[in-house]
Amino acid sequence: MKLVRLIANLGYGSRKEVAWMFREGRVTDLDGEVLYADDKLPHERILLDGEPLDPPPGLVLVLNKPLGVTCSRKDQGRVVYDLLPPRYRLREPALSTVGRLDRDTAGLLLFTDDGALLHRIISPRTHVPKVYEATLAEDLRGHEAELFASGTLLLESETTPLAPAQLEVLAPRHVRLVLTEGRYHQVRRMFAATGNRVETLARIAVGDLTLGDLPPGQWRALAADEVAQIFAAPL
Known part of the structure; x- marks a missing residue:
């Protein structure tokens, strides 16, 4: 070329x-x-x-997404691409987010221009674990871990039960949740199904990859060995 x-x-x-x-x-x-x-x-x-020069195609970035920023190229407010160099919007092949975090969810967000890698990460068939921490509006009732792990929880307006998810209780209103799929507002809807409400939510890991000491709003390119961590079991 x-x-x-x-x-x-x-x-x-x-x-x-x-x-x-x-x-x-x-x-x-x-x-x-x-x-x-x-x-x-x-x-x-x-x-x-x-x-x-910036890295060649095959680029994978990790961003510590702050609250109030949308996973979109165009929005009335701030978008995640505003946190990257402007030229990153113009790369060919295009740099895309790997899945989405909603405006009110912070934490680990990946970008890549490798379509096959993107699909491999987000596909439920790959079973890449995504780890979230949440604080809740009310104390846990005690049955949530068993319910989430059962593989029988059916979210409102859906016809397919959720895949089993692992819940770790850190405090009566503080939890860590490991998912292997990424449905729309999944964590919030899971707790809503138990009569509770998520107050704060952050993704802290994808596979074995964590943010480390990356500050909110900052990003960096991943090395090949770090990309491999995505497909390892979470810590």
């Missing part, structure tokens, strides 16, 4: 705009030698304005 197309596909500009970057000498190799639009060079040896 010609360098002009590679850089344009990373979202740095249209091909015409990137072509001007070459004419202005802004694209160089690691030794500072000016590159030309039809040169061929390994991705990791290319600099733009003296900085390494």
